Amino acid sequence: MNATSVRKRSLSVGLASALCLFVFGVPISQIQAETVPNIQGGNEQREPGGTRGNDCTAGEAPLTALLPGTSTPGLTTAASPTFFFYLPENSAEGAEFVLYDEKSEAIYEKQVTVPTTEGVVSISIPTDPEVPELKVESNYYWTFALVCDYDDRATDEYVQGQIQRVELSPDLTTEIENATVRDRVALYADAGIWYDTLTTLAQLRRENPTDPLLERNWVDLLQSVGLDKIAREPLL
Numbered sequence: 001m002n003a004t005s006v007r008k009r010s011l012s013v014g015l016a017s018a019l020c021l022f023v024f025g026v027p028i029s030q031i032q033a034e035t036v037p038n039i040q041g042g043n044e045q046r047e048p049g050g051t052r053g054n055d056c057t058a059g060e061a062p063l064t065a066l067l068p069g070t071s072t073p074g075l076t077t078a079a080s081p082t083f084f085f086y087l088p089e090n091s092a093e094g095a096e097f098v099l100y101d102e103k104s105e106a107i108y109e110k111q112v113t114v115p116t117t118e119g120v121v122s123i124s125i126p127t128d129p130e131v132p133e134l135k136v137e138s139n140y141y142w143t144f145a146l147v148c149d150y151d152d153r154a155t156d157e158y159v160q161g162q163i164q165r166v167e168l169s170p171d172l173t174t175e176i177e178n179a180t181v182r183d184r185v186a187l188y189a190d191a192g193i194w195y196d197t198l199t200t201l202a203q204l205r206r207e208n209p210t211d212p213l214l215e216r217n218w219v220d221l222l223q224s225v226g227l228d229k230i231a232r233e234p235l236l
Helices: 003-018 020-024 170-178 181-190 194-207 212-224
Strands: 074-076 082-087 094-100 106-112 119-124 139-147 157-165
Touching: 074 194, 082 139, 082 194, 119 194, 170 181, 181 194, 194 212
Parallel strands: 074 157
Antiparallel strands: 082 119, 094 106, 094 139, 139 157
């Protein structure tokens, strides 16, 4: 078995064994961070809570945030993280992403044009002096709205969630820095770092769109948190 085969097998086995962290909430021993109470008084909402107006989407699966689906914030090590959303086939006029700090003050807002075809899209917080970086051990809240009609925002379909930046132990930081990009996926998953796991795996899939192992790991990751309906949707 050559080195490439060993590396691919390591990624597959390592990720598969780590997925239970997102399902069962196993404590994360490598992270030195304290859970911050939920802000806005609510949990993550991966799908729209109900029809609030005109429906501008079609298909079996609704607008969905790619989240672990727990009442605690998804974790990241990134100062400027990336967020992922499944968009159904739609006739929306656009979308709006807003990131709030612990005081419920908006620190970043972005309006985007969205594709009309279904698939997974991402929004990254820019590395910009005018956009505050996420602080370690601080809890942030975000919303993503699919805008059906800019003249009637009551018709928006929206999802919301929480994110917390954490600091890894020195040993784990060194291990991740020395690992290949493929192996980082399993390391982040093993540590329970949802956003970094998803972002790193998405990067690999975009760079290697025909790699069946990466596709299988992506499907396994989403299915491990109950996102079966959108697990095989394309990355746009």
